[in-house]
Amino acid sequence: MGIKFRKIANLITGKGATRASENAERIRKMAIIAAVIGIALLASFLVHKYGVTGALKYPTNLGPELTGLLDGGFQWILVNGEWFFDAISDNLKIALGKLRDFLVWIPWPVVVALIFLLGWRIASFAVGIASALGMVAIGLVNLWEPAMVTVAIMMVSVSIAIAFGIPMGILAASSNSVEKLLRPVLDGMQTMPSFVYLIPGIMLFGLGNVAAILATVLYALPPCIRLTNLGIRQVDPSVVEAGRSFGSSPFQLLYKVQIPMAVPTIMAGVNQTVMMALAMATIAAMVGAGGLGIEVLRSMGQLEEGEAFVAGTAIVIMAIIIDRISQGYVLSRSDS
Amino acid sequence: MRPGFETGHELPSAGSPGEPGAAVTPQNGEYTISVRSLWKVFGKNPERALEAQNLQKSKTKIQQELNLVVALKDVTFEATTGETFVVMGLSGSGKSTLVRCLIRLIEATSGDILVDGENIIDYDSNQLRNFRRSKVAMVFQNFGLLPHKNVLDNAAYGLEVRGVGKEQRYEVASEMLAKVGLTGWEGSYQRELSGGMQQRVGLARALALDPEILLMDEPFSGLDPLIRRQMRGELASLQEEIQKTIIFITHDLDEAVTVGDRIAIMKDGEIIQLGSPQDIIMNPVDDFVKEFTQGIPKTKVINVASIISEPELIIADWRRIEDLVAQMDRAGTEYAICVDTDNKYIGVIPKQKVTLLAGRPAGDLTDILHTDVATVHPETLLEQALAALVDATIPIPVVDGSNCFLGVAAQRDILMVIAANL
Numbered sequence: 001m002g003i004k005f006r007k008i009a010n011l012i013t014g015k016g017a018t019r020a021s022e023n024a025e026r027i028r029k030m031a032i033i034a035a036v037i038g039i040a041l042l043a044s045f046l047v048h049k050y051g052v053t054g055a056l057k058y059p060t061n062l063g064p065e066l067t068g069l070l071d072g073g074f075q076w077i078l079v080n081g082e083w084f085f086d087a088i089s090d091n092l093k094i095a096l097g098k099l100r101d102f103l104v105w106i107p108w109p110v111v112v113a114l115i116f117l118l119g120w121r122i123a124s125f126a127v128g129i130a131s132a133l134g135m136v137a138i139g140l141v142n143l144w145e146p147a148m149v150t151v152a153i154m155m156v157s158v159s160i161a162i163a164f165g166i167p168m169g170i171l172a173a174s175s176n177s178v179e180k181l182l183r184p185v186l187d188g189m190q191t192m193p194s195f196v197y198l199i200p201g202i203m204l205f206g207l208g209n210v211a212a213i214l215a216t217v218l219y220a221l222p223p224c225i226r227l228t229n230l231g232i233r234q235v236d237p238s239v240v241e242a243g244r245s246f247g248s249s250p251f252q253l254l255y256k257v258q259i260p261m262a263v264p265t266i267m268a269g270v271n272q273t274v275m276m277a278l279a280m281a282t283i284a285a286m287v288g289a290g291g292l293g294i295e296v297l298r299s300m301g302q303l304e305e306g307e308a309f310v311a312g313t314a315i316v317i318m319a320i321i322i323d324r325i326s327q328g329y330v331l332s333r334s335d336s
Numbered sequence: 337m338r339p340g341f342e343t344g345h346e347l348p349s350a351g352s353p354g355e356p357g358a359a360v361t362p363q364n365g366e367y368t369i370s371v372r373s374l375w376k377v378f379g380k381n382p383e384r385a386l387e388a389q390n391l392q393k394s395k396t397k398i399q400q401e402l403n404l405v406v407a408l409k410d411v412t413f414e415a416t417t418g419e420t421f422v423v424m425g426l427s428g429s430g431k432s433t434l435v436r437c438l439i440r441l442i443e444a445t446s447g448d449i450l451v452d453g454e455n456i457i458d459y460d461s462n463q464l465r466n467f468r469r470s471k472v473a474m475v476f477q478n479f480g481l482l483p484h485k486n487v488l489d490n491a492a493y494g495l496e497v498r499g500v501g502k503e504q505r506y507e508v509a510s511e512m513l514a515k516v517g518l519t520g521w522e523g524s525y526q527r528e529l530s531g532g533m534q535q536r537v538g539l540a541r542a543l544a545l546d547p548e549i550l551l552m553d554e555p556f557s558g559l560d561p562l563i564r565r566q567m568r569g570e571l572a573s574l575q576e577e578i579q580k581t582i583i584f585i586t587h588d589l590d591e592a593v594t595v596g597d598r599i600a601i602m603k604d605g606e607i608i609q610l611g612s613p614q615d616i617i618m619n620p621v622d623d624f625v626k627e628f629t630q631g632i633p634k635t636k637v638i639n640v641a642s643i644i645s646e647p648e649l650i651i652a653d654w655r656r657i658e659d660l661v662a663q664m665d666r667a668g669t670e671y672a673i674c675v676d677t678d679n680k681y682i683g684v685i686p687k688q689k690v691t692l693l694a695g696r697p698a699g700d701l702t703d704i705l706h707t708d709v710a711t712v713h714p715e716t717l718l719e720q721a722l723a724a725l726v727d728a729t730i731p732i733p734v735v736d737g738s739n740c741f742l743g744v745a746a747q748r749d750i751l752m753v754i755a756a757n758l
């Protein structure tokens with residue numbers, strides 16, 4: 001009894017002791033931080049009081065030299081790669097134009113019916129009805145054509161993003177060094193403000209839909225790469241081991257085991273890519289992309305708040321329709 | 337019929353008359369797989385653990401001093417065709433590491449693995465792939481089935497990567513699914529199957545390759561006890577039919593004793609005892625193994641041969657025995673065993689019946705000869721001999737396959753073994 005009691009007492013005091021030392025540690029850290037802030041403030045105060053000019057103005061401005069250097073670089077790329085960028089630009093313009101014409105050519109009731117069927121079969125009856133009503137609403141405010149242009153830009157961009165993103169994701173999943181290389185690039189891409197993506201497009205292709213497509217592709221690419229990589233790496237290692245034990249070649253392992261098992265995650269990546277493409281396709285109106293974005297931009301410039309609001313709402317409606325339907329698709333795939 | 341699947345081979349029997357505990361020991365050069373001095377050390381610069389000054393150190397000491405984990409320490413054994421070689425040990429003793437090294441899912445640190453005389457450690461990636469596709473197949477504890485393929489495609493997976501055409505591989509896969517009792521489930525998916533059924537698919541997938549060597553890493557641990565017992569039985573009868581070299585991993589001695597021809601007990605990466613189930617249970621090398629074996633009923637592994645004894649009275653010229661009662665009195669026994677001149681067993685004569693002869697013409701014992709007394713074989717496990725014991729009033733005669741009389745199994749001796757085990 002006595003021993004037990006002492007043990008418990010020890011336990012309590014021991015615990016108390018660690019808690020006390022933890023507190024002391026925390027106070028010490030806070031004191032250090034306070035001291036650093038104090039010194040910094042004091043130094044700033046002194047600099048201003050005694051007018052130390054060297055510390056108030058940067059001694060030199062490297063800006064012009066750097067931008068000059070970059071200008072030269074881009075000029076060089078443009079001159080030497082002209083044929084290449086022109087070829088891309090021309091072909092994309094043609095493809096985009098044809099796609100847009102085709103979408104506009106389909107009579108609106110047919111599109112509404114197809115959207116209803118898609119929403120119903122893939123997601124649910126309610127989603128089908130709501131999606132169809134949303135499309136009707138867009139048509140009723142005379143935004144049908146711009147909406148179809150936006151869809152065309154999105155479709156082209158998403159196709160390109162997927163065509164590059166999934167293979168890059170697979171590559172990243174099969175090699176640790178590729179993944180290490182890609183990760184900071186993707187991190188950087190995802191923290192950049194979205195309009196920064198417009199810059200390379202304008203520089204290489206000038207204003208217009210092609211610049212918009214490039215910006216959209218770049219913006220929508222990261223989630224596709226990331227989730228493909230993640231999906232493949234997350235495949236149950238015991239299944240991969242079983243696959244290896246039967247003598248699968250690396251290629252067989254990839255397309256018979258890893259990729260099929262990663263499909264739900266890859267589809268989640270595609271869903272994100274589609275959503276980001278829609279966001280960018282409207283922002284890209286700033287570089288001359290047609291579509292719903294330009295309607296918002298123009299009406300805001302002319303201070304027509306009502307029109308801007310209607311066009312903005314049309315974008316939201318499209319976003320919701322696309323998200324519901326593609327989400328439904330992802331869910332139906334991961335259930336099976 | 338594909339080679340290797342004919343039935344009718346003799347299963348090597350554990351223990352033969354006269355030398356209890358004799359195990360199937362591979363003759364030189366007849367093994368299918370031979371593991372020689374295999375080491376696996378996890379960590380940076382694993383060779384350090386193999387340096388002379390570290391060889392004697394314990395696993396814990398090496399872990400503390402060198403920050404290396406010795407998962408396999410100088411493991412050597414051989415296994416032959418038709419043999420079920422069981423590796424058992426506690427969690428962390430290195431069983432999974434061993435079986436993964438055998439198929440090079442994990443690369444060994446040092447040592448050789450000879451399969452049909454070739455050292456698979458020297459294989460390049462191409463040879464290794466061919467080895468995995470043709471000679472060896474593995475069954476996993478957590479099944480490792482492909483959730484996006486149906487049962488038939490799963491069972492055919494090994495053949496698919498080998499490049500066998502669809503029709504042919506489906507034919508073989510269906511045959512194997514039938515063998516494991518899954519006919520009718522070909523179109524189902526993993527999520528629709530119970531654990532036991534999933535493991536049968538895993539087994540069918542391995543068997544479809546017709547491998548020489550079947551590696552099984554705790555294949556039944558994920559199953560509930562009832563299914564587990566059933567699967568063990570099915571594996572035993574399957575092995576009798578297919579005669580593969582099976583390396584079977586388990587942490588359950590009961591399971592090891594049921595399916596194993598020989599058992600290797602591992603501790604801290606080393607094999608500390610290797611022998612027949614009977615060996616291990618009757619002569620544990622140390623307290624560790626002894627403790628391990630405590631829960632196992634000895635009647636499960638001890639056969640009649642180990643308790644066989646001479647009867648007090650055997651009569652060969654049994655038709656003309658005049659002074660039988662006197663002989664029985666002299667021998668102090670209640671019965672006599674009758675054999676013919678070739679030592680073939682004929683029957684038993686109880687003493688109380690002999691007294692009935694008193695008034696009859698001497699010589700003919702046919703009326704009182706009991707020929708329907710249950711007999712047992714020397715390799716019969718005591719567990720099974722218990723049934724014969726129930727009706728026996730005298731010791732049970734032991735005969736071999738050709739009905740030669742070998743001795744008797746006394747009730748007292750059988751009960752002694754059971755009592756010693758309680």
Ligand SMILES: Nc1ncnc2c1ncn2[C@@H]1O[C@H](COP(=O)(O)OP(=O)(O)OP(=O)(O)O)[C@@H](O)[C@H]1O
Pocket residue numbers: 378379405406407425426427428429430431432433434587
């Ligand atoms: N990848 C690894 N890296 C480092 N150590 C490992 C690795 N894999 C296994 N080990 C160690 O090797 C030893 C043997 O592990 P192993 O998995 O072979 O044990 P086991 O006998 O199969 O156990 P269980 O019954 O739990 O499956 C353990 O000490 C474990 O910590």
Ligand SMILES: [Mg+2]
Pocket residue numbers: 431432433
């Ligand atoms: Mg294990």
